[in-house]
Amino acid sequence: MGHPSTHADISGKNIELPAVALNFRKLAIGLAVIGLGGGAAVGYTGAFGTTAHHFWHSYLIAFLFGLTMCLGGLFFVFVQHLVRAGWSVAVRRPAEALAANLRWIWILFVPFAVLWFMGKANVVWIWADMETLKANNEAEWTIVVAKTGFLNPTFFWIRALVYFATWAILASFFFKNSIAQDESGDRSLSSKMGKWAGPSAILFGLTTSAAAFDWIMSLSPAWFSTMFGVYFFCGCATAGFATMILITVRLTHLGALKGIVTREHFQDMGKLMWAFGIVFWAYIAFSQYMLIWYANIPEETGWFLARQVGEWGPFSFALIAGHFVVPFLALLSKWMKRAPLTLAIGAVWMLCFHYVDLYWLIMPEVPSDLGNFSKYAEMSAKYADEATHFTNPVNFLLVFGVVGAVAAGTLGTLSRVSLLPKKDPRLNESLRFENM
Amino acid sequence: MATPVTNTPEQTHAPSSARLYGMIAEFETPGDLLHAAEKVRDEGYRWWDCHTPFAVHGLDGAMGIKRTWLPVCVFIAGATGTTAAFLLQAFTNSWSFSVWAGVWVTGYPFQVSGKPAMSLPAFIPVIFELTILFSALACVFLMFLFNGLPRHYHPLFKSARFRRATNDRFFISIEAKDPKFLPKKTEEFLRSLNPVAVEAVED
Numbered sequence: 001m002g003h004p005s006t007h008a009d010i011s012g013k014n015i016e017l018p019a020v021a022l023n024f025r026k027l028a029i030g031l032a033v034i035g036l037g038g039g040a041a042v043g044y045t046g047a048f049g050t051t052a053h054h055f056w057h058s059y060l061i062a063f064l065f066g067l068t069m070c071l072g073g074l075f076f077v078f079v080q081h082l083v084r085a086g087w088s089v090a091v092r093r094p095a096e097a098l099a100a101n102l103r104w105i106w107i108l109f110v111p112f113a114v115l116w117f118m119g120k121a122n123v124v125w126i127w128a129d130m131e132t133l134k135a136n137n138e139a140e141w142t143i144v145v146a147k148t149g150f151l152n153p154t155f156f157w158i159r160a161l162v163y164f165a166t167w168a169i170l171a172s173f174f175f176k177n178s179i180a181q182d183e184s185g186d187r188s189l190s191s192k193m194g195k196w197a198g199p200s201a202i203l204f205g206l207t208t209s210a211a212a213f214d215w216i217m218s219l220s221p222a223w224f225s226t227m228f229g230v231y232f233f234c235g236c237a238t239a240g241f242a243t244m245i246l247i248t249v250r251l252t253h254l255g256a257l258k259g260i261v262t263r264e265h266f267q268d269m270g271k272l273m274w275a276f277g278i279v280f281w282a283y284i285a286f287s288q289y290m291l292i293w294y295a296n297i298p299e300e301t302g303w304f305l306a307r308q309v310g311e312w313g314p315f316s317f318a319l320i321a322g323h324f325v326v327p328f329l330a331l332l333s334k335w336m337k338r339a340p341l342t343l344a345i346g347a348v349w350m351l352c353f354h355y356v357d358l359y360w361l362i363m364p365e366v367p368s369d370l371g372n373f374s375k376y377a378e379m380s381a382k383y384a385d386e387a388t389h390f391t392n393p394v395n396f397l398l399v400f401g402v403v404g405a406v407a408a409g410t411l412g413t414l415s416r417v418s419l420l421p422k423k424d425p426r427l428n429e430s431l432r433f434e435n436m
Numbered sequence: 437m438a439t440p441v442t443n444t445p446e447q448t449h450a451p452s453s454a455r456l457y458g459m460i461a462e463f464e465t466p467g468d469l470l471h472a473a474e475k476v477r478d479e480g481y482r483w484w485d486c487h488t489p490f491a492v493h494g495l496d497g498a499m500g501i502k503r504t505w506l507p508v509c510v511f512i513a514g515a516t517g518t519t520a521a522f523l524l525q526a527f528t529n530s531w532s533f534s535v536w537a538g539v540w541v542t543g544y545p546f547q548v549s550g551k552p553a554m555s556l557p558a559f560i561p562v563i564f565e566l567t568i569l570f571s572a573l574a575c576v577f578l579m580f581l582f583n584g585l586p587r588h589y590h591p592l593f594k595s596a597r598f599r600r601a602t603n604d605r606f607f608i609s610i611e612a613k614d615p616k617f618l619p620k621k622t623e624e625f626l627r628s629l630n631p632v633a634v635e636a637v638e639d
Contacts, residue, residue, distance in 0.1 A: 289557065294557070294558065434494065
């Protein structure tokens with residue numbers, strides 16, 4: 001401590017993916033095949049009482065879980081370039097590899113295209129079939145029909161293409177230039193990435209917000225919240241930082257990056273996860289809730305009512321406790337963030353509750369007969385049996401399948417490149433980094 | 437230390453007011469200071485300090501400074517803010533009670549758009565703000581208190597050499613009240629740390 005020089009080994013085995021991790025990659029591929037295959041089988045046969053509605057919503061949750069991890073990685077990478085951060089160089093490569101999955105993640109969205117092609121897309125997005133919507137719920141239809149200029153299949157798929165193309169281009173831009181610098185040590189690559197980080201941030205903000213509107217908010221097409229894009233971005237940050245922490249903790253545990261990634265870096269990644277995933281989440285989630293709660297407009301409150309009836313009531317409180325109260329207190333102290341073990345436990349915890357958060361966003365259905373009730377008690381009595389179906393095995397099969405695919409992709413990328421941007425001009429600053 | 441040019445009769449009669457405050461050693465680089473600080477720490481001095489023009493990484497460890505209680509105090513202050521804000525709003529909006537079973541004390545319950553008097557969501561912004569306010573004020577003022585601030589006079593300012601502590605030099609000062617302080621021995625010890633200069637400072 002206290003010596004401004006460092007003797008970290010930045011060559012050979014110390015910055016290569018340990019061989020053990022390749023076994024884990026095989027496991028991840030197995031997990032992807034079993035998870036996605038098993039999930040599809042359960043969905044097809046309808047085992048465990050799985051309806052088509054539940055299966056497709058569950059798959060959407062699983063897909064978004066994997067997607068938010070990768071988007072979080074991308075967010076981390078361009079923000080470091082944007083602010084020309086020095087401390088983060090030692091932990092940037094895992095984030096770049098995580099973001100690199102965005103080049104192929106669109107494949108996991110293809111099932112929705114198939115569903116659309118089969119004409120059954122209204123199982124997920126009820127606005128996909130306006131005729132059926134009109135027959136089932138004319139009150140909602142009258143609101144949604146005014147939105148068809150935006151919510152129509154053609155524009156929906158054009159936008160989806162734009163999102164996936166933007167993310168793939170951004171992720172490969174930062175990944176490729178960083179890899180090129182490993183060989184050449186060209187400092188101008190850092191300037192180039194810094195220059196494009198600003199536009200990347202704008203593109204990222206616009207695409208993730210719009211994707212959140214398209215894929216999650218439009219599940220209840222009559223409802224709207226201007227905070228929703230931020231809410232989804234917050235989920236990306238939570239998942240991305242938690243995954244990065246797990247990757248770096250595991251790599252150092254396996255003996256790689258020795259003397260390179262230190263407690264100082266863990267503490268800072270922990271701070272980011274704490275700030276974005278816990279405090280910022282509570283802040284924007286509450287902002288969204290409070291505005292709707294005090295305005296008390298029926299077309300807005302229905303969305304929250306659906307999350308209060310039956311089992312969803314305790315589920316919502318579990319989300320508040322698990323996504324905010326418990327981790328807020330547990331990770332408040334810097335010692336909890338500096339110790340790899342407690343930080344990793346915190347990261348696993350946050351990933352679990354990020355899944356719960358997505359489940360809470362996507363699974364509940366707004367009752368179609370809300371307009372018929374004059375009292376809250378009548379409505380909650382009628383829907384007292386509303387179940388979350390959270391323990392349905394198909395949820396776990398699908399999410400482990402997607403996580404397996406993302407893990408296999410990340411490890412595959414990391415096995416081909418060094419674990420450290422070894423010729424980054426700011427590497428020394430990162431190796432010597434100390435919190436005060 | 438400027439020596440008086442002339443001795444007026446009053447000064448010769450008065451007992452010497454100069455009392456030894458301590459010794460300072462001057463270093464040219466943060467690295468030299470860090471190594472020296474480690475040695476002072478290992479020598480067992482307790483009333484000593486480092487003075488640098490900017491924050492030097494690793495100095496806390498080199499000086500052997502113990503963990504501060506400030507974060508714990510700030511947490512308690514924050515929790516007090518949370519509780520105070522909740523009680524304040526709960527009382528003014530919805531509670532009433534009697535004092536000594538005689539005086540009936542009530543807040544100012546007010547109906548807003550049919551919401552219950554005890555509406556937690558409406559309280560949260562104020563709870564949040566007071567938590568931050570209490571934590572921030574406690575943090576700043578306890579930091580002042582723990583550091584012995586504000587302090588308008590310090591004997592070290594008498595030393596002309598010490599002025600460079602705010603510019604380009606690094607100093608270690610050992611106070612005379614340290615149990616291990618012996619003028620001769622401490623001066624020898626400080627010289628053994630290879631400083632640019634060692635100087636006695638009087639109060």
